[in-house]
Amino acid sequence: MIQINDVHKSFGELEVVKGVSLAVTKGEVVSIIGGSGSGKSTLLMCINGLEDIQQGQILVDGTDVHARSTDLNVLRRKIGIVFQQWNAFPHLTVLENVMLAPRKVLGKTRQEAEAIAERQLAHVGLSSKLSVYPSKLSGGQQQRMAIARALAMSPTYMLFDEVTSALDPQLVGEVLDTMRMLSTEGMTMVLVTHEMRFAREVSDRVAFFHEGRIHEIGDPEAIFGCPQKPATASFLKSVL
Amino acid sequence: MLHGALVSLEIAALSMVVGTGIAVFLALSKRSSNQLLIGFSNLWIGTARNTPALFQIYMVYFGLGSLGIYIDSASALLIGIAFNNAGYLAETFRGGLEAIPGTQLRAARSLGMKPALAMRLVVLPQMFRIVFHATTNQMVWALLMTSLGVVVGMTDDLAGVTQELNVRTFRTFEYFIVAAAIYYALAKIFTGSARLLSWRLFRY
Amino acid sequence: MLDTSLSWNDIFFLLRGASVTLSLTAWAVLGGTALGLIFGIVRAGGPIWASSLLGAVLDVFRSVPLLIQFVLINSFKSILGLDWSAFFVACLTLSIYTAAYCTEVVRSGVLAVPKSTRRAARSLGMTYTQDLTSIVLPMATRVMLPSWIGLTLGVMKDTALVLWIGIVELLRASQTIITRIQEPMLVLAVAGLLYFLMSYPLARLGARLERKWKRQ
Numbered sequence: 001m002i003q004i005n006d007v008h009k010s011f012g013e014l015e016v017v018k019g020v021s022l023a024v025t026k027g028e029v030v031s032i033i034g035g036s037g038s039g040k041s042t043l044l045m046c047i048n049g050l051e052d053i054q055q056g057q058i059l060v061d062g063t064d065v066h067a068r069s070t071d072l073n074v075l076r077r078k079i080g081i082v083f084q085q086w087n088a089f090p091h092l093t094v095l096e097n098v099m100l101a102p103r104k105v106l107g108k109t110r111q112e113a114e115a116i117a118e119r120q121l122a123h124v125g126l127s128s129k130l131s132v133y134p135s136k137l138s139g140g141q142q143q144r145m146a147i148a149r150a151l152a153m154s155p156t157y158m159l160f161d162e163v164t165s166a167l168d169p170q171l172v173g174e175v176l177d178t179m180r181m182l183s184t185e186g187m188t189m190v191l192v193t194h195e196m197r198f199a200r201e202v203s204d205r206v207a208f209f210h211e212g213r214i215h216e217i218g219d220p221e222a223i224f225g226c227p228q229k230p231a232t233a234s235f236l237k238s239v240l
Numbered sequence: 241m242l243h244g245a246l247v248s249l250e251i252a253a254l255s256m257v258v259g260t261g262i263a264v265f266l267a268l269s270k271r272s273s274n275q276l277l278i279g280f281s282n283l284w285i286g287t288a289r290n291t292p293a294l295f296q297i298y299m300v301y302f303g304l305g306s307l308g309i310y311i312d313s314a315s316a317l318l319i320g321i322a323f324n325n326a327g328y329l330a331e332t333f334r335g336g337l338e339a340i341p342g343t344q345l346r347a348a349r350s351l352g353m354k355p356a357l358a359m360r361l362v363v364l365p366q367m368f369r370i371v372f373h374a375t376t377n378q379m380v381w382a383l384l385m386t387s388l389g390v391v392v393g394m395t396d397d398l399a400g401v402t403q404e405l406n407v408r409t410f411r412t413f414e415y416f417i418v419a420a421a422i423y424y425a426l427a428k429i430f431t432g433s434a435r436l437l438s439w440r441l442f443r444y
Numbered sequence: 445m446l447d448t449s450l451s452w453n454d455i456f457f458l459l460r461g462a463s464v465t466l467s468l469t470a471w472a473v474l475g476g477t478a479l480g481l482i483f484g485i486v487r488a489g490g491p492i493w494a495s496s497l498l499g500a501v502l503d504v505f506r507s508v509p510l511l512i513q514f515v516l517i518n519s520f521k522s523i524l525g526l527d528w529s530a531f532f533v534a535c536l537t538l539s540i541y542t543a544a545y546c547t548e549v550v551r552s553g554v555l556a557v558p559k560s561t562r563r564a565a566r567s568l569g570m571t572y573t574q575d576l577t578s579i580v581l582p583m584a585t586r587v588m589l590p591s592w593i594g595l596t597l598g599v600m601k602d603t604a605l606v607l608w609i610g611i612v613e614l615l616r617a618s619q620t621i622i623t624r625i626q627e628p629m630l631v632l633a634v635a636g637l638l639y640f641l642m643s644y645p646l647a648r649l650g651a652r653l654e655r656k657w658k659r660q
Contacts, residue, residue, distance in 0.1 A: 050346060076352040087347035090444055091365045101351035104361060133444035146347075153351060290597070290647070291639045292604035295615055295632070302628035380507070387509035391608065399511065412519040420508045420516060427507035 001025050002047060002157060002190070007056035009042055016042050018212035019056070024157075029189045031199035031220075034209030035235060040192040041084075043209075044161050047190070048072075048079040060157070077105065080150030081159040084166050086142045088134035094121065095130040098149045106153065113152075120148040124178050140171030144178055151182075158182065160191035196240055200224050208232045241415075244401030245422050251318050251397060252383040258318075259325025259382070260375070264364070266330035267337060281330065288327020294388050296320045301392045314396065317389040321382050329371075329378055336370040337363070369442050376434035380427050387423075398422060449625040455634070461617030462638050468613065469600040471535040476542025476599070477592070483543060484550020485576070498547070505544035511605050513537050518609050534606040542599050549595060553588035554580055586657055593650035597643050614638060 002024040009017035016039040024030050032040045045051040047058055049065050049072045058065040063075060089097050098117035102108045108116065121127055124144040134142050143163055150158060160179065164172045176198050183189060183202050193199055199206055200220045207217040208227075216223060216232045227233045266284055269277035288296065297320030304311050311319070340363055348358035387399035394400040402419040406412050483502065487495045505513065517537045521528050528536075557580050565575045607616035618635040622628045 048350060050350065073349075073352050073354050076350055079350075081350045083343065083347065085343060087341075087343045089344065089347075089362055089366075091369065100361060101353065104357060105352045135444055149351070286640075287636065290601075290643045291636050292601035292615065294604045295601075295636065295639065298615065298619070298628075299632050299636075302622055303632055306626070306628045384507075384509040387511045388605075390511070391605075399509065402512075412515065413523060416512055416515050416519065420512050423509060423512065424504055424507045 001059075001061065002188075003057075003059040004043075004047070005057045005059070007043070007046060007053050007058060009039070009046055009051060009053045016212055017046070017053075020212075020214055021056075022207065022214060022217075024188060024190055026156075026188055027186050028204045029183045029187075029191070029202055030205050030207060031203040032190065032192045032207045032209050033194070033196065033199060033235075034215075039212045040209045041161050044081070044159050044190065044192055047159060048076055048081055050081075073105070077153050078156045079159060080153060080155035080157070081161065082143070082146050082150055082163050084162045086139075086146035086163075088137075088142050088145060090134055093131050093133055094126060094137070094145050097134065097145060098152045101149070102152050116152050117148070120151045121145070123151065123181075124148045125174070138171055139167045140174045143167065143171075143175050147175075147178055147182075157188045157190070160189065160193070162192050162194065164193070164195055194239070196224070196236075208235065210235070241398065241401050241405075241418065241422065244396060244398040245426065248383060248386040248397040248399075249426065251314070251321070251386050251389075252379065255318055255321040255325055255382050256379050258322040259329055259378075262322070262326035263329035263333050266326060267333035268359075270330065270334055271337060284323075285327045285330050288324050289331070293320065293324045293385050294391060296323050297388055297392060313389060313393040316392055317386065317394055317397075320388075321385050324385065325378055325382055328381075329375060332371050332374045332378070333367060336367040339370055340366050372434075372438050372442070376431065376438075379434075380430055383426060383430070384423065448627060448630060450621070450627065450630060450634075454621050454625075454631075457621065458614065458617050458631075458634060458638060461612055461614040462642065464611065464613040465600065465603045466642065468531075468534055468538060468603040468606060468611075469596070472538030472542050472599050472603075473596050475535065475539030476546050479539065479543035480546025480550050483547040485554060487547055487551045488554035502544040502547055505541055510537075510541055510602055511608055513541060514605060514609050530606075530610050533609060534603075534611055538599060538602065538606075541602070542595065545595050545598075546592070549588050549591045550584070552591075553584035556587040557583045590650055590654050593646055597646060600643060601639070 002022075004020055004022040004024075007017055007020050008015060016037075018039075020043060022030070032043070034040050042051060046053050047060070047065065049070075053066055060075060060079065063070055065072075065075065089100070092100065095114070095117050098121060099110075099113040102116050103110065103113040118127070118130065121130060124147055126141060126144055126148065129137060129141065129145075134145065137145065147163075163179075164175050167175065172195070176195060179189070179191070180198075180202055191199070191203075203220050205217060206220045206223045207214045208223060208229075208231075209215065210231050216227060216229050223232065224236065227236060266281045269281040270285070272278065297316055300319045300323070301311055301313065301316035304316075344362055344366065345355075345358055348362040349355070353361070386397050389397050390399040390403045395404050398419055402415050405415045409415075483498055487498055514534065514537050518530070518533050521533060561583070562575055562579060565579045566572075570578070603613055604615040606613055607619070612620070614635055618631045622631050625631070
């Protein structure tokens with residue numbers, strides 16, 4: 001379970017997360033929607049310790065992410081994250097990209113790591129591209145590789161930071177299909193997204209992020225169908 | 241003379257290996273937040289790049305001698321050139337590191353890699369490709385710098401051997417023209433192989 | 445105070461050496477840049493045969509140690525029986541050496557000017573020379589300047605090698621003093637400081653110009 005308790009995060013003088021609390025249980029899919037710059041991505045980065053927090057607490061399976069004593073490297077094996085700009089390692093082939101962490105971080109042997117990588121790449125539909133370099137792949141394919149790379153670590157939780165925003169429209173579908181598949185397999189997912197239809201279809205809960213806070217949260221049908229707060233309503237009207 | 245060329249190559253290669261290692265350390269130091277490391281790195285790079293290479297060799301040869309450490313001319317040449325290499329390469333490496341988006345390191349860390357591991361597996365390989373051309377240039381430069389050894393009394397390297405022959409026979413022009421041709425040939429062979437190597441290595 | 449045999453006379457001796465260094469640098473950069481401009485423009489836009497030939501010849505000067513070049517040109521002048529001073533030989537060699545590098549700097553500077561801009565100038569009726577002087581060179585200079593400054597600083601350091609053909613510049617001067625008073629660290633430190641002082645202003649100017657132009 002991920003517990004976010006009253007988290008505040010600032011960049012210098014500017015506070016971008018102003019007291020957010022959220023609990024994500026095992027197997028849940030939570031989508032976070034909201035306008036640009038509302039702090040959604042920042043919150044996601046705080047969950048696996050890529051960003052620090054000024055106030056509050058984030059607990060992942062009981063471990064405080066930002067405590068001094070926490071070994072972030074160990075914690076990050078449990079939390080997979082996929083970024084908007086997939087950040088493929090350009091000097092490694094697709095297979096090597098996915099194999100790298102299981103081998104070097106989890107200490108698997110070459111054969112074990114290769115098997116894991118091949119399985120995950122098959123999972124996301126990239127079996128034919130194993131010995132290709134990322135530069136030869138489309139954005140959608142690279143993003144799916146990034147998902148496979150994160151999955152290869154067998155994480156308990158997966159975070160997705162606007163993973164389709166940088167893709168050409170026709171490539172968005174294949175990535176969403178992969179994510180939909182993961183959700184049906186029972187992966188715990190927190191996704192920041194602009195894909196409203198997808199969020200409505202796949203999520204157990206949808207949170208509307210506005211001015212650094214969770215303005216409204218609830219069942220997808222409730223949020224999209226009859227939003228309670230005016231800010232939510234106006235946001236939805238502008239994007240749908 | 242060909243044996244002298246071999247000696248020159250050895251010294252150049254060794255100085256590059258040492259220089260590159262130190263340069264990585266200096267480049268990382270300069271990008272760190274440790275004031276002491278930044279200062280040390282700046283001092284090294286500043287001296288190496290703002291004073292003549294011969295001066296640096298003098299520092300090692302004469303300077304260390306006065307502190308009681310006896311250095312023979314071959315070692316002084318080697319250390320001097322390595323010092324120089326490290327300074328120039330550090331700046332090149334620093335530029336290379338700056339060209340790699342910080343998101344690469346972030347992605348590697350997100351997979352649970354410790355900082356040193358992430359550097360070794362993800363960042364440094366990419367830097368290697370970016371700085372390859374400049375580094376091979378520096379290697380040619382190092383080879384040409386070995387000729388300075390003759391000023392501090394080297395007789396084994398190409399320039400030293402040529403000078404020995406010159407002093408004995410006074411046929412300056414002939415011997416030095418041959419030496420020049422050998423240096424030129426070595427430089428060309430090296431840059432040619434470097435280009436081939438980069439074509440093979442950097443297929444991505 | 446420091447207990448040293450280094451006298452004020454010695455310091456002046458070093459300073460005289462430094463002035464020799466500076467004058468050698470000045471002549472070399474003057475000659476080298478002038479040649480480099482011409483060669484660079486030829487290499488950037490001239491006929492292929494001229495460009496490749498020039499490139500190959502100049503490449504030789506970049507692939508042979510400067511020390512060897514000094515010796516060769518010096519002995520060549522002796523063979524021809526010419527009565528050139530060592531200083532002249534040094535300036536000549538350094539100029540050619542500088543020109544070899546400057547050519548590449550100029551070439552990349554000229555090539556950095558977009559073809560479309562030059563085409564626009566020619567379409568307005570400007571001649572080749574007018575295009576070159578009013579359009580290409582001002583734009584190219586911006587690209588060239590940092591490298592050119594680096595080159596100048598490099599030449600200044602390379603002047604140390606003229607000691608081999610008997611000229612007393614800064615490094616030779618310090619060597620003379622060291623042989624006399626046997627305090628290498630101190631003398632070299634002073635010499636190093638002088639080298640640093642000579643190169644710092646130009647390096648700073650270069651950095652400042654680079655920053656200013658980056659902002660534009």
